Amino acid sequence: MDYREARERVFETAIRLNKANLIRLSAGNISCRTADGNLAITPSGVQYEVMAPEDVVVIDLEGNILDAREGLKPSSEFHLHTRILERLEDVNAVIHTHSYYALTFAVLGRELPPVCLELLVTGGPIPVAPYARPGTAAVGDHAADLLQRRPELKGCLLKNHGMVAVGATLAKAFSHAWDIETGAQIYYQAIQIAEPDKIPPADVDFIRQKYNLVSDRSSG
Ligand SMILES: [Zn+2]
Structure with a gap:
């Protein structure tokens, strides 16, 4: 199996996320399904500034390495990716970030209400998955529970x-990650001034229809 294309796509998305300041150094990780049902994922401990497409590791859904440059391992958070991709058939790409504003609300355990389009089109209110020890399967299971339920x-x-964002493609997952981080920043700024209003509930269906927000993860 030739994994070159999947590796390129994961690498390009990592560079885009790095340029957008959503991931830095080696914090955060990205994966997508490969044509043969496995996944291509960013390696552990390689900074994005020096990463090459060939550094992207291919693993199966149990986390076994199928194809990797010598000495490279998958991201230590690979369970987050395998658990989501195993349980959610409409998801083909997963992005995990430690971006500032999403992480601010994550440490507070405070969900992001749908106060702007960015948070509505990503399905807001954006909930907080319960704490789990980093790198364990529980991180992925808690996130998959929420994503499966809603x-x-x-x-x-x-x-x-x-934060974790998902999509039918890496491009969609990127825009969802960007929207959630942007929405978190807007919400953070707004609450410095006053408690912001939510988008009128009567408009939620209208907006979701307008943006074609059906039940799969492809829109937005
Ligand atoms: Zn992390």
Whole structure:
């Protein structure tokens, strides 16, 4: 199996996320399904500034390494990716960030209410998955529980840890991660001044229809 294309896509998304300041150094990780049902995932401990497409590791859904450059391992948070991809058939790409504003609300355990379009189109209110020890399967299970229960959700916060965004493609997952982080920043700024109003509940369906927000993860 030739994994070159999947590796390129994961690498390009890592660079885009790094440029957008959503991931820094080696914090955060990215994965997508490969054509043969496995996953291509960013390696552990390699900073994005020096990463190459060939450094992306291919693992199966149990986390076994199928193809990797010598000495490279998958991201230590690979369970988060395998658990979500195993349980959610409509998801093909997973992005995990420690981006500042999402992480601010994650440490508070405070969900992001739908106060702006960015948080509505990603399925807001964006909930916080319960705390789990980093790198364990529980991180992925808690996130997958929320995403499975609410098919309109494009991501969630991880208590005391960060954010995870999902999509039918890496491009969609990128825009969902960007929307959640931007929404978190707007909400943070707004609450410095006053308690913001939510988008009128009567408009929620209208907006979701307008943005074609059906139950799969492809829209937004
Ligand atoms: Zn993390």
